[in-house]
Amino acid sequence: DQQVKQNSPSLSVQEGRISILNCDYTNSMFDYFLWYKKYPAEGPTFLISISSIKDKNEDGRFTVFLNKSAKHLSLHIVPSQPGDSAVYFCAANVYTGNQFYFGTGTSLTVIP
């Protein structure tokens, strides 16, 4: 059973606009969440993370929001750039635990 879900397989956004990627999880024990970015023929690379004691974490153009009551997190990219075109995975784990659980990924295309 998928504990981390990304229900949108793909997303297209105009350059300069906001990209919003969504992720839902089912395990209430998860307390640490990460976003990874993956280009073709490369491994995923870490983008941004958030612990459950926060509801927002910002790093430059990237902001992650966490809504614990809804078991939902989102990644906002503002402004979107063509180089942001990639597959984005969200991941979660229990901070004291061992396993990471990944979503199925959302393919973002930023149109110039």
Next chain:
Amino acid sequence: DADVTQTPRNRITKTGKRIMLECSQTKGHDRMYWYRQDPGLGLRLIYYSFDVKDINKGEISDGYSVSRQAQAKFSLSLESAIPNQTALYFCATSDSGQGMGRTYNEQFFGPGTRLTVL
């Protein structure tokens, strides 16, 4: 040079063959992981190791085995490959998160091995 390397990058094999995928890292991390990626299923954990003497099964370990030959090396074996093991395989590393200023739980991934089992 890449911090996490995987060999081979591509492999085509036949059903029933034994295959080994290798992973090496120069990051000095103690934790290593093997994942597979399938379309529509994301990344799923096969095995992980927190040090040389520690091996743990992940979500989908059936049909796979691993060996942690050294802190820097973690290999994945398919004892008798079958077509539904056709996938993209990733190795990843992380440190134990001790100390100030660390990004806890961040994993660093290799470039992947594309395995096709005919």
